[in-house]
Amino acid sequence: MRQPRDGETERKTMMEERLLxxxxxxxxxxxxxxxxxxxxxxxxxxxxxxxVGIVGESGCGKSMTAMSVMGLLKKPGKVDGGQILFxxxxxxxxxxxxxxxxxxxxxxxxxxxxxxxxxxxxxxxxQVREALLLHxxxxxxxxxxxxxxxxxxxxxxxxxxxRYSEYPHQLSGGLRQRVMIAMAMACGPKLLIADEPTTALDxxxxxxxxxxMKQLQEEKGTAVMMITHNLGVVAQFCARLYVMYAGKxxxxxxxxxxxxxxxxxxxxxxxxxxxxMESKERLYNIRGMVPNMLHLPKGCRFCPRxxxxxxxxxxxxxxxxxxxxxxxxxxxxxxxxGER
Amino acid sequence: xxRFEQAASxxxxxxxxxxxxxxxxxxxxxxxxxxxEEELGYMPMPDxxxxxxxxxxxxxxxxxVSAVVLAVMSLAIIFADKLTVYDPNAINLVERLMPPSRxxxxxxxxxxxxxFTRILYGGRVSLLVGVIPTTISMAIGIVLGMVSxxxxxxxxxxxxxxxxxxxxPSIVLAMVVMYTLGATTSNIFIALSMIGWAGTARIVRxxxxxxxxxxxxEAARGMGVKKWTIMFRHILPNCLPSxxxxxxxxxxxxxxxxxxxxxxxxxxxxPDSSWGLMVSQSRTFAMSSPWMLIFPSLAILIMVLAxxxxxxxxxxxxxxxxxx
Numbered sequence: 001m002r003q004p005r006d007g008e009t010e011r012k013t014m015m016e017e018r019l020l021x022x023x024x025x026x027x028x029x030x031x032x033x034x035x036x037x038x039x040x041x042x043x044x045x046x047x048x049x050x051x052v053g054i055v056g057e058s059g060c061g062k063s064m065t066a067m068s069v070m071g072l073l074k075k076p077g078k079v080d081g082g083q084i085l086f087x088x089x090x091x092x093x094x095x096x097x098x099x100x101x102x103x104x105x106x107x108x109x110x111x112x113x114x115x116x117x118x119x120x121x122x123x124x125x126x127q128v129r130e131a132l133l134l135h136x137x138x139x140x141x142x143x144x145x146x147x148x149x150x151x152x153x154x155x156x157x158x159x160x161x162x163r164y165s166e167y168p169h170q171l172s173g174g175l176r177q178r179v180m181i182a183m184a185m186a187c188g189p190k191l192l193i194a195d196e197p198t199t200a201l202d203x204x205x206x207x208x209x210x211x212x213m214k215q216l217q218e219e220k221g222t223a224v225m226m227i228t229h230n231l232g233v234v235a236q237f238c239a240r241l242y243v244m245y246a247g248k249x250x251x252x253x254x255x256x257x258x259x260x261x262x263x264x265x266x267x268x269x270x271x272x273x274x275x276x277m278e279s280k281e282r283l284y285n286i287r288g289m290v291p292n293m294l295h296l297p298k299g300c301r302f303c304p305r306x307x308x309x310x311x312x313x314x315x316x317x318x319x320x321x322x323x324x325x326x327x328x329x330x331x332x333x334x335x336x337x338g339e340r
Numbered sequence: 341x342x343r344f345e346q347a348a349s350x351x352x353x354x355x356x357x358x359x360x361x362x363x364x365x366x367x368x369x370x371x372x373x374x375x376x377e378e379e380l381g382y383m384p385m386p387d388x389x390x391x392x393x394x395x396x397x398x399x400x401x402x403x404x405v406s407a408v409v410l411a412v413m414s415l416a417i418i419f420a421d422k423l424t425v426y427d428p429n430a431i432n433l434v435e436r437l438m439p440p441s442r443x444x445x446x447x448x449x450x451x452x453x454x455x456f457t458r459i460l461y462g463g464r465v466s467l468l469v470g471v472i473p474t475t476i477s478m479a480i481g482i483v484l485g486m487v488s489x490x491x492x493x494x495x496x497x498x499x500x501x502x503x504x505x506x507x508x509p510s511i512v513l514a515m516v517v518m519y520t521l522g523a524t525t526s527n528i529f530i531a532l533s534m535i536g537w538a539g540t541a542r543i544v545r546x547x548x549x550x551x552x553x554x555x556x557x558e559a560a561r562g563m564g565v566k567k568w569t570i571m572f573r574h575i576l577p578n579c580l581p582s583x584x585x586x587x588x589x590x591x592x593x594x595x596x597x598x599x600x601x602x603x604x605x606x607x608x609x610x611p612d613s614s615w616g617l618m619v620s621q622s623r624t625f626a627m628s629s630p631w632m633l634i635f636p637s638l639a640i641l642i643m644v645l646a647x648x649x650x651x652x653x654x655x656x657x658x659x660x661x662x663x664x
Contacts, residue, residue, distance in 0.1 A: 099564075100564040105564060
């Protein structure tokens with residue numbers, strides 16, 4: 001494990017302000033064709049109350065990182081290395097029973113598809129109530145129902161009383177996602193993992209949902225891990241950003257710093273792929289495809305698609321370099337700026 | 341460019357005018373409200389099971405008639421003592437082997453007992469044998485099927501057990517149980533329950549396998565919900581439509597199995613009657629007094645057919661893919 005360099009980070013670690021500390025996480029899928037390293041040595045830190053974005057193309061391992069934290073990996077996937085420290089508790093070695101106490105209570109998750117992440121044959125009120133009763137032993141059903149209706153009102157569901165006894169298919173996508181947020185926030189978690197919470201919604205609803213999440217996050221002081229492929233969402237929502245590619249973190253830093261001073265060619269490509277109203281030019285796209293995770297290229301994983309690739313890139317994997325304090329890049333272009 | 345915009349705005353104004361001409365203000369308001377409702381996501385209410393049942397009766401007349409027939413038969417069987425003046429087991433040798441007449445609607449058997457009365461009373465056994473073992477075997481099948489589908493380590497064990505039961509001729513298995521435990525009505529329940537669960541377990545397992553991959557199950561796990569709670573609160577209710585149908589299809593199976601067991605002499609014991617037993621006892625008189633054979637057989641036939649038609653109708657009503 002690398003030691004943090006500057007005094008400030010060190011002090012922060014000493015004060016144990018880090019809510020979530022992922023260190024060198026390795027998640028592997030043992031398939032018949034071979035081992036797939038979906039998450040390959042990822043380190044992510046999230047402070048209490050902080051919103052952190054994780055960005056990347058489909059299949060870059062961002063969802064798998066979240067699933068590893070939640071302990072929801074399905075066979076043949078397995079966490080086989082690294083640490084996940086949540087609130088000074090090691091999650092990877094925890095028993096299923098202890099983990100269940102944390103899930104939903106201290107870490108909650110919002111899924112991408114609000115259409116399918118609610119049970120179609122149970123009323124939405126009951127589903128949220130179940131979550132509440134599960135983690136609040138001794139709470140009566142009436143009490144829980146009142147709390148659920150309050151939660152519905154908090155997330156801006158109109159007619160909360162009536163909506164309580166409706167089934168998921170009677171609600172629109174936006175309302176369903178609000179129900180999911182109400183469910184996730186019901187027990188007042190310290191960390192909220194949002195796995196592309198707005199991808200399945202249209203743009204106006206997306207803005208409303210993001211606004212709601214931002215508001216709840218600020219009011220309740222919940223830390224948010226926002227997994228998305230939409231840089232606009234990140235710019236709007238997050239304070240810090242991790243860019244992932246093929247199971248590795250390629251660039252990380254504050255959103256301000258990265259948007260001002262893009263370093264990694266991949267992040268640059270992502271940013272240039274966002275359509276611009278003013279520009280008359282053809283929309284940029286990163287050439288090539290995400291590599292097959294079974295046969296990763298030698299050297300830097302991005303080099304076959306990179307415009308700046310040098311002979312060195314094909315030989316050897318770059319380390320994390322720090323072009324400016326707190327801004328890390330996994331690219332040889334910044335080698336001279338000093339190794340972390 | 342400017343001319344194009346002009347043309348566009350003119351076209352839009354023309355479109356608005358034509359709408360105004362064609363529809364009254366009320367109609368326009370209604371249309372707007374309809375669009376608003378759609379946009380706000382008020383989707384049409386889904387059909388509840390009762391609604392589905394009523395729709396089914398409306399569309400599928402055979403199923404509706406079957407439901408009525410079943411209701412009448414059940415009531416007749418329950419209130420048997422009110423419908424007949426005869427004692428089902430009273431022997432009356434003077435009136436033995438009488439053909440159907442006004443006093444004996446279905447004739448009498450070789451001991452002078454009224455066959456209509458015996459069908460009503462025998463129906464009690466047949467109906468119980470239809471409902472109780474089916475309920476027990478389905479309960480077993482549901483639990484084992486869900487465990488098998490959700491807890492994959494137990495899958496192979498449970499499914500091989502089910503394979504053994506399914507591969508064995510069920511009537512032979514039931515006979516073995518009846519011979520070992522003795523021929524009483526409660527043992528019939530046990531025997532039929534033991535052979536009936538495997539089919540249900542298979543079906544529930546396959547549904548569990550697809551439901552467990554759904555996101556709402558993952559979401560429940562993400563909320564820290566326990567395995568068993570997920571199985572019974574999230575997966576089971578989603579299997580319910582097919583289980584209702586399976587229930588109506590399993591009942592006739594059980595009735596026929598009891599009839600077979602009774603026919604073979606290991607089911608219901610005389611002087612009690614069941615439909616199967618009555619058929620079995622009539623065989624020596626089948627040529628000379630055919631009513632002894634015909635009427636109990638008809639009772640079995642009508643009930644089984646009605647249940648099958650109802651089951652078919654329910655399946656069509658519940659299954660969204662069968663809708664036209």
